[in-house]
Amino acid sequence: MTDDVTTVALDAWVRRFAELIAQERDHLTELDSAIGDADHGANLDRGMTAAVASLDDLGPAGAGPMLTKVGMTLVSTVGGASGPLYGTLFLRMGTVLGDVPSVSAEQLGAALRAGLDGVVARGKAQAEDKTMYDAFAPAVDAFEAGLKDGLGLADALGRARAAADEGRDATTPMLARKGRASYLGERSVGHQDPGATSVALLVAAAADTLR
């Protein structure tokens, strides 16, 4: 078995992410109630349901077009902060990957990095602003480092998952400086960031499916 990621696997990733979001919908909304406006679960669930449907419509396609489609669908259906952010994340991955039937672990790493850069370009978040960045950036770093250390795809994704979870948990004591939670000032401290929580699910879905 090679470490190449096929479009079948990428399709499974998207569907697994949608599944996890549906499962965690209420939890995400609960987190967003504490320091936001109680819609993060509904937003992503609406978006990922549409994304899965758009993949059904699309039929067989290359890696790039597939992720681009997901990104466009998210932009067009989610709204709020997470729509442009998750949308850009997938759009950038799609652009990097091109219309190919499978990609290498390194190419996947480059795509994830491009996705992260897209999130930063769109949202201007930095480390410790208490956003999805704080879970996603360590995950991308860990994935790249894992490959560099000679790990296979599955193991590198395992490290990424652990890093994302750790990054997500680390948002709890942070004082929010971006997004809606920033309005709370000191009161944002002590709550886990909803976007960091959902992006950790994205990484977990990758670890579950991309092997």
Add this chain to the structure above:
Amino acid sequence: MTDDVTTVALDAWVRRFAELIAQERDHLTELDSAIGDADHGANLDRGMTAAVASLDDLGPAGAGPMLTKVGMTLVSTVGGASGPLYGTLFLRMGTVLGDVPSVSAEQLGAALRAGLDGVVARGKAQAEDKTMYDAFAPAVDAFEAGLKDGLGLADALGRARAAADEGRDATTPMLARKGRASYLGERSVGHQDPGATSVALLVAAAADTLR
């Protein structure tokens, strides 16, 4: 000691009524919450506080002018259904009594009867409509009957008080046909009428003070 009712006693009656209303204010409002609009206690308390103040202003006066003043004050300060009804009750008593320093038990009976007639003229209530009529009419009847039976003022008022209390309690199973409670139809059954409750306090205050 004669059975004459002096203006000092009438003054005490009004003040005692005001006191009882203030004490029972919340209870009256509670009764009015169940089958009305939760203001009967506040309405009468506002009115009787003003009535007492108006007597303070008036200074020494005859029986008629005194009760007329109370009636006018109630009309001008209570509003709602109870304002015109209690107002008319006192106004009619005032008219019957005239500008005299004291009145006989029989004259008091005639005044109460005139007050009752005024309530009926204003509100068109009949027996068992579940209104203040159902407590006040039996009280007036009992007072007149007591005097006819040769009872003194205090004993006749004692009978009137018992009759008013009984009439008040009898409103509970009635289906309201007048006032706000009538809107409830069948749902008005099983609740004691607020106006019957307050008018029983008026009779109780008389029994406490007119001796």
Add this chain to the structure above:
Amino acid sequence: MKKLINDPNDVVVEALLGVEAAHPDLRVDHANKVVYRGDAPKPGKVGIISGGGSGHEPLHGGFVGLGMLDAACAGEVFTSPVPDQMLAATKLVDGGAGVLHVVKNYTGDVMNFEMAAELAAAETGANVVSVVTDDDVAVQDSTWTAGRRGVGVTVLLEKIAGAAAEEGRDLDAVAAVARKVNAQGRSMGVALTSCTVPAAGSPTFQLGEDEMEVGVGIHGEPGRRRVPLAPAKEIAEMILEPILSDLPFGSGDAVIAFVNGLGGTPLIELYVMYNEVSKILSKHGVSVARPLVGSYITSLEMAGSSVTLLKVDDELLSLWDAPVRTPALRWGI
């Protein structure tokens, strides 16, 4: 009790100060709690006054102005004003052509307005005619009872009678058009929550999280029956059926359709309701000549809605469309 107020006993007085400060076109007689037009009395114009307990805002003070009311008397919360107030208002607006009293059919309102009319006749000789609104189909109509309550139709009547007075009709004609509005209008309401009278301090009735009251009035009184909370579609059917069958309204009729909020219900829900109402009306062949959606006759912060239908002809429509300039209704000027 969660309210933006100071002392619960000062709510009405302070709200009137706010009305005065916010609406330079209007005047307030604070002693009598009367809101009136700055240009009253208008010589030769029939004056129109109304009034009732407070807690129904913008009714009635918010409807004072050109093309609608000349004055409004504010009672304590949910308590009819006293005759002195209506008498003062009558004097303020009597421009020699007589004064119409618009009275909602509640025992207290009717008796206090009656006493005021008696006083006005005695004191000033003013020509006063009263029109009583009683459009609430949730209440069984009968000569043995207090009769039906006056609710949503009151708003439409004040607008239409106001326009008739403004265009110079005489007292009898203004009263006639007012009676016509009441005769052709029907309403019913539903409450999702109770409300709290400030002086009482706690909700007038208790309602479970899954319950609602059908057939409520506008005084926080319980309704005709308590039923399980239902979707907007079913609620609209529940209140429109009795309204439609009462007049009755039928195919070919044109109406003003008024979806009203009871105070605590936001506009987004009223539009959801309006959508349901409009579907039911078109199913019955009733066409909406004019819509009105908003919280115009309220019951403090009660959540819920009432629907009023008024069957209109060209006369009523042109009076409805006539210019109006009040705090709560304004168009054409």
Add this chain to the structure above:
Amino acid sequence: MKKLINDPNDVVVEALLGVEAAHPDLRVDHANKVVYRGDAPKPGKVGIISGGGSGHEPLHGGFVGLGMLDAACAGEVFTSPVPDQMLAATKLVDGGAGVLHVVKNYTGDVMNFEMAAELAAAETGANVVSVVTDDDVAVQDSTWTAGRRGVGVTVLLEKIAGAAAEEGRDLDAVAAVARKVNAQGRSMGVALTSCTVPAAGSPTFQLGEDEMEVGVGIHGEPGRRRVPLAPAKEIAEMILEPILSDLPFGSGDAVIAFVNGLGGTPLIELYVMYNEVSKILSKHGVSVARPLVGSYITSLEMAGSSVTLLKVDDELLSLWDAPVRTPALRWGI
């Protein structure tokens, strides 16, 4: 959850059907959830669109019409619309003179409008200028954060910019007057209760019977601090002090004073608040040129109020007074 709705997921769609049925002057593009003027695009007139999450009604859809917005995009409840919607609205109202996007400063709104402007430039070459409102003094202003929220000033800005566009000013001039309004306006709000997002089903935050949240926005998010429930007088001081000292507003300034209800607070309480606000302003020598009292930018059924002050000069005042005909604001026509 006690709401006059059907399926919680259909609230926005059904409310838009209600808006369409109730307002024959307006059109609704249901696919894109855009409310727009029946006469759009107006050749040669600058188009003005806005939009945001739903749940703030009448903002924005209720402000579409002559003299105000040309179109409004409705997002899901409390969720910024998506770029496709703003793109569709931009196309609908572009009469060749360019389109102003009025954006409330929330991360989501800003990013989605940004993407829409990028798409519009690429797809149609439309000349789009964006103005962002950020008037909420409850939020610390800083370049390190998302900055201040856009709240009440948005209503005043849409009216004033709308008048400027209606009188034929060009895009830069309309944008300039809009920026001036934002620069001279400040707001702050307080919540007595939370609200319930339909799709969430339970209140966004829990508030004790004796507590309130100071410094809330309009999305049911908690405020800056939780304090004991206070009388209206103290609440008015609590929110006016930071507003007055921020611009600052001072003696001799004339303002539009806007006392807004958050959705579940009835008008009688807003007038009590207005009375307190008006007293504080006159103590500071600030004169009220125009008042606005009502629920115009809401947070579903949240009980509470916000206050917005806008410092005005003759230009802003005459634009404010210009005719407007929308479902929620109407005068002069």
